[in-house]
Amino acid sequence: MTEKKRIYKPTPISGFPEWLPEERLVEQKWFDHIRRVFESYGFCSIETPSVEALDAITAKGEVDKEIYVIDRLHKEEGDKEARLALHFDQTVPMARYVAQHFSDLVFPFKRYQMQRVWRGERPQMGRMREFYQCDIDVIHVDNLPISFDAEVAAVMYEVLEGLNIGRVQLRISNRKLISSILDVYIGGSIIDFAQRKTAALNTIDKIEKIGESEVSRKLVDECGFQADMVSRLLEIIRIKFRNADQLNRLFDITSQKLAVNSTFMEGFSELKTVMEGLSHLPEDAVVADLSIVRGLDYYTGTVYETQLLDVPEFTGSVCSGGRYDDLAGSFINKHLPGVGISIGFSRLFDVMRQSRPDLLGIGPKSPAHIMMVLPSEDKRALAHDTARTLRNRGYNVEVYHAPQKIGKQMEYASKKLIPYVWFPPFEDGKPHEVKNMTTGEQSTADPDNWSI
């Protein structure tokens, strides 16, 4: 039939996932839900270009993420253009956006952003090189009330709780707590202070992965802390405080075991306010957990991680973030503190898709609620009219394209898992009928009044 021709057989590109229509339908539902929750708290959407000037991306210094740069395939010699790079997160673009449009924005600026980001991972690492992130942040000028630290956490809990991914637990801390304790006990010369502190924070950050005893060993051997102090510190880190009342014990326990300073007091008071602001959430939804430090230097107060309690296939934190003191200092001479959380959307979706397709409800290959049977060529106008009536009433209706045998038409609806099949009258004067494809029930129906 078709003549022989050169064929390029396409294969998936490692790290750039794509979904089948039935998976995409669920992905869209997730996006819709996330957006609805974000907007219900008054967060506005922004979208930035996929690229930033490379100079903007590296304005804060070298980036440890692998960056993709773009270039015209047929660039001519001597074409002078600024180098452009695909953004590797949504924070740098937001900072640049806020600086660039500063005078057009109203503060506190509450924005959400759900875009793809790119990381130039080696393909063999099995990591995604293109994926969606869903971020919310609140930015203010000079001072940002601590109440927002509770609000962004409440928003993300509501988001995750509605995705049908089992029980979710937000783990919250305040970097001032651990940081201030380390400051008091750090040993060795003043020269290594910052370096050893960073090493200690990074070590504690890995506690879930490497275990308590390894953390303890490293804090003593590599960061120069006294074994006795480390064991008291780990006692405190071990406790999960389930609400603001329980959290009062943190201060008592810590001040019994270790010396605390005014920074600790500040962090404690902030964390307590945040926990109080989340007291409307269910038991176990939120815990204060001092082992949460987040690797990045960037964060200066509240820090968040989130665990899926029922999906062991998902390792690490599904949704993380924190408070930062200076968003856009490299772009504008303003002091802009902020707080934000980000969901690593695509990895979460991919893990759930592979390990829990049942929970996701992957099935229908079409958004159609109804497939309209085409009885015969001369009933085509009637079929389309009926479809239009139902569409105007909010239903998605696909009209079958050819007056084929009814069995064949029904088979198409079955294959796409379209839930209802509509039969316009095959003869004048007869009523419309509709078949529920799940129950098999078939009954007469009026297109102007029928409802699912």
Place this chain on the structure above:
Amino acid sequence: MTEKKRIYKPTPISGFPEWLPEERLVEQKWFDHIRRVFESYGFCSIETPSVEALDAITAKGEVDKEIYVIDRLHKEEGDKEARLALHFDQTVPMARYVAQHFSDLVFPFKRYQMQRVWRGERPQMGRMREFYQCDIDVIHVDNLPISFDAEVAAVMYEVLEGLNIGRVQLRISNRKLISSILDVYIGGSIIDFAQRKTAALNTIDKIEKIGESEVSRKLVDECGFQADMVSRLLEIIRIKFRNADQLNRLFDITSQKLAVNSTFMEGFSELKTVMEGLSHLPEDAVVADLSIVRGLDYYTGTVYETQLLDVPEFTGSVCSGGRYDDLAGSFINKHLPGVGISIGFSRLFDVMRQSRPDLLGIGPKSPAHIMMVLPSEDKRALAHDTARTLRNRGYNVEVYHAPQKIGKQMEYASKKLIPYVWFPPFEDGKPHEVKNMTTGEQSTADPDNWSI
């Protein structure tokens, strides 16, 4: 206050547009509307990665669009990776997708796709280098019923009609018509046949831009047609047929003035069927117009363009497409005919944004329906509880962040154009009140029953 530091002052990157929150809110409404119409006809969404293998993009031959390739910034010597390029349209990715997932798809495959595409235009051209396209296509194996040529046009008319961009006119033709006439009359040696035919089609394609007399001159001087035949052809091209009935005249007029062959008959019959399938649309919504040929060789039957009748600032066609005989022949050994239309979303939005902000309804800077006043610190829990009640009832509610003077809180709502301000009781036992910011009216309200 802030110390001096090196600042990178960000500037817009030519060709990569971004919008302010109030503009983005309207852009989102547009996307929502378009998606709703697409889905109401049973089109399913797919999304492909931003990149394709460069070999896939060029599988059909050299591409005349400027392509962006991507590269890791710190690629190491000897890293062997397939070259990847950002897609310049959504047709090549769809063809690759259909070929790659052929056995997982149900045909006829009706898909929509609303993604960014990239063109490596020189910045000085003022063209967009990153923009959204919104495409629908129907693909079938071996034979695709002509009824889909009417359906995709009906869908796009409904999409555009709902965007509030004034009157829209679909202009439809069938390439078999003009093509068959040219075949009969083409002069000169057989060697130049294809070349002269392409030149003639491209000339006719430019009739709106260069005018009839220039088209006439070129057809005679450059393509070798007889002046007399050209003047008869232009007489026919000049006529706009407003419906299937009028279209019957096309055959009469043409067969009086020019020789017609069986390909003409075929094209005529297809065009008539398409016009009949669109007879439910308003007068003037659709015209058959033989001057529409679309530049691309790609199309083999029905072709579409769309004019905005009330927005002279928008030049050219806002939404174009056609039928093609072979979608994915370079990727799979199957015969896959299709028909599709595409909206150049971002240019349309940008033109309307700049020239008709009134029509677009650009205003609110937030999706919030209600701003909740925070009367005092000890009413914070009450304010948040009330907000939650209203959110559960479907409203977007932003709680003001600090118990500042009421005037200051109201000013924030005004600046963001949030339509309602809610006052929780300042004293126990008093009722809630809500103020309509448009009318200035203020009245008592019950969060469990209030509605806009």
